[in-house]
Amino acid sequence: MAEEINRIVTFFAGESLCGIDILETQEIIKTTQMTPVPLAPDTISGIINLRGSIVTVIDLNRRLGLSEESGFTDPVSHRIIIVRIQEESIGLLVSAIGDVIDIAPGDLAPPPGNIQGIQGRCFKSVLRHEQGLIGILDVATVLK
């Protein structure tokens, strides 16, 4: 349930500011050398070596349908958010990392039909914030 979130990490997927429950993240790393995987769906950026494990990295921009291009204009700011789901670590490639924001229970609202053309189902709720609306990522859906 969305109410249980009390702290999120914000990040940019392309131009959009999104958030992820801090408890769902394992770590955030700088982009390391990524190995592209031929024949893989184009939402997958590639695979990386995370301390000896092979981690699939998903291009969040493409996954959220934000742009055809991966929209990564400034590679220096790119980060990979590592999330752990069903005993597998998976990386989410984002354009940049923002602040960590504390959330009061009332701040969250159910997602509206669409946020800048993003398919609403990838977000489980929306946070009204001074920087604008922040979609909170539904990690399980994104990784499907």
Add this chain to the structure above:
Amino acid sequence: MNAKDDHIKKAFAEESLEHLSSIEEDLIRIEKGDTGPDRERVNKVFRAVHSIKGGSGFLGIQNITRLAHAMETVLGLIREGTLDPNAEVTHFLLKASDALTHMIQYLDHSDKIDISETVTALENISAGSRKNTNIPSPEPNPNPDAFADVALDSDPGVQPDTETAHDNDPITISARDGSPVFVLEKSDYRRLENENKLVFFVEIPLETIDVPGEKYLETISSQIKAYGTMLVYRIEKKYVPLTGTDESGPYILLLFASVLAKKEILIVFDLDDRLIHTLNQTSGLLPTNIQEDTPAEARVPDPYIPETAMPDPDPVETDTCIGEKASEGLQRQDRLIHPPVRVDLTLLDNLMTLAGEMVLSRNQLLQAIATRDPQGIQRVGQRINHVTSELQETVMLTRMQPMGKIFDRFPRLVRDLSTASGKKIQLIIKGRRVELDKNLLEAVTDPLLHLVRNSIDHGIEPPDIRENQGIDPVGKVVLKASQGAGKIFIEIIDDGRGMDPDTLAKRAVDLGLITQNQVRNMDEKARCALIFMPGFSTSQVVNDLSGRGVGMDVVKSNIESIGGKVTIESQPGLGSRFLIEVPLTLAIIPSQIIQTEAQRFAIPQANLEELVRIPPGRVAEKIEFISNAPVIRLREELLPLVRLSDILQLPRTYICPDNDVLKTDRRHHIADRRSSDTGTESAENRNRRTMPGKDRRFHASSALNVAVVSTGSLTYGLIVDELQDAEEIVVKPLGRHLKSCGAFAGATIMGDGRVALILDISSLAETAELMPVNPSETSYEKTDPRVTEKKEVRSYLTFRGAPEERFAIPLDRVIHIEKIPARHLETMGHMTVVQTRNTTLTLCAIDDVAAIRAVPMEEIMVVVVCDLGDRTMGLRVTGPVDALETSEILDRQTLSQPGISGSLTLDGHTVMVVDPDQVARKRYPQWYKDTPVQAASSDSVNKKTILIAEDSAFFRNLIKTRIEAEGFHVIAAQDGQIALDLIKTHVKDLSLVITDLEMPHMDGFTLTRTIKDNPELAHLPVISLSTLADDSDLEKGQAAGVDDYQIKLDQEKLLKSIHTHILDI
């Protein structure tokens, strides 16, 4: 909270699975026991089931509790001797244990699994048995566990107190002399009651035990912890138990709360039932009155009564089949609880020591770095190197598991199969201790199960037949594992009827898998191996024993997927022997690192045959490139070549030799490379001038590197950019998002920390659609070179076209050979004729119709006059002309094109076989006015445009070239979506759409449907292509609106179909 729950559940599941793993064997032994059931064993099973029930009760997993309870009741009756563990009883017990295993593996879904059938069966068994032995069934209390308690009830002076009277009084448990032993608050009791727990007062006499009281108490409390909670205890030096003996002695007294019924508590404590008393909620125990009246107890909710305590299992998703079907659906999404691995203690100690060494080395390293001591760093580096290798080896050892782990599953399987089939079978297991990597062990399990099933199903004859043949009516099946040369060998031997190669061959022909001609060329071994072909089954009736639909081809591919192989030996009447070879471990494999388009990949050595490097200057000479299929001839064997970057759809690049800039290679397919490569200097120069972007092959680095790889039945050459080192690599699995993209078997981390993908050679072949349509052809030619000797001998006339291209024509089509001066040649309309022997002979050359090099015009032409049935035609060729006989089989695939029916390898050269009919049809279509080919040919065709949607670059190019050769314009698309876009933009020019069925993004069915649903596009005929004709695909295609359905590799039929449909417009 959740994590804790998970942890508990996992522990429960692990423990239960361990219990269950031994139950099966025990049950079978109990059934077999001639001298009545083995009490000890029954007890063991009882305890196992029992602790499962306890655990699941604790976790509130109702279905498991319910089933375990039903099993336990039956086992209890067996133990008492009132029930005979006959086949039926054992059957249901086994079934129940299967269901338990299944539910425990999918704990979170266990309540969705329908077990009522099994439970009812077990309940009927116990009820039936009770009736037979006249055990009175207590009507008011359906709980069988109440028996013991009811018996106690006979004590006089029971004073059932009313609930209201003592509502808030504590419950006092008093000794015989009236002194209170324990006091239990009513509220506590209520709480326990709400948790479905019963409270027991237990008197444990100490004289039966040698250890001192305190010590014993410790042991006991740890033992009973799993079954419930010890509320309070005390040790009494002089105590007289409530019932039975009057003698006093040292006792441990305790109050124990548990979800278990009294009957089970007896087992937990292993005590006489007089020493355990159930507390009821109305009162404690009086000196001589043990208050265990039935009505009171009946109010205590018993979690084991399905009718009252169990809500119906969730009816929404009920799986009626608990076996494989249910698991299939669940397997993917849900966590499967993995049973723990047992590791030898000394191994663990070694690991511990090594870990210590590692820490020590790290400290030294840190110190050396801090003091900047280069020698020290070097020393430590070496040390770490050693320790790491040793650590790695030791860890690998922990993965080794004995074969017994899977072999032990077979007695049950064999029992079930023999019962179901009425065959008598003795199973002999050898080599249970041979160890194999855990993953491999799991991978061979299914193939082994299938092979044993197969042996019993198809191998062993029914007992009466065996007796009639004078052999032991009991069939033998031997399972044997052994180790040698870094491999594990597993044999499955049966002494059944064996396999008759001829029957197999006949069946294969009947099934349309091979042709009669092919059979003639097979030896016995090859015929036996036919059972590994997809779609093969000898059983006349498909039964559930042989794992319907899952054939031996799956066995073969499963074994091959782990780098193993499977072979058969069989003699009719004597039995069969299947031999499976698997490598010891998969986690670390030797491999060859290659590079293509700046990306590194690993090829497992197991798949690698050899590496071939063709120097730039010899590329043209070494690679025969005719039609569209590049082949390399390696020791007289034709090897298909594919470019790795093409299969992986990597954009091809090259370094421009002029300015070292990376450019995209615009050549579409490998054919371009050789199209103007005639090997002469002038051709090279011309090429350089006209196409500066294409001269990569003359660059120093453009030597061709070919990795020759094989996947059992198929050997092919992978063209890669660079061959690097051979390395031992650690195989790491790919994440679930990448499982579906095939082509890769995993990934590995290279020395520089980057990741390299491991190529899955057999998937690659599939992706490139390299799989021969008929796998038997290649494999059999390879398995036995002598096969060729038995082949049909045919006579050919051989000649040449261009000096370097050899041709042959079946001799029986040749009337005579003439030498005609070129000046006699006349051109009339678009026909070329010569006057000879007073007749007009129509002439043509093969290059008029086929994509081959030009046949040079000589002053004196050599003309082969061919018989076309009702007319003759002259084929202009060049010498030397020769005739020869060969038994070579015509390869109809590799080089087939218009006018060329296939190729032969003669004296080490590839020879194209000319089909005079095709040549004539193509060159002089007016002779064949009645066929569509004629009308479609020449000018009218040239304007027609055809769109091909095909995801495999290999096939796309193949078909494209073929159709282009026919004079059509072709637009190619690599998936349905792209195709649809192209169709929309080119709809005015398009005449026909050819689509593959399986494609990414949009498949052929959807594409067809979209076309047919769009009024602007609906007029376009759609021909769908598939690798193999499958009826379901056919129907699906027709439903989508496909106009025709063709098999990819049958190009002639495809062309015919194209002509027909284009004419229709």
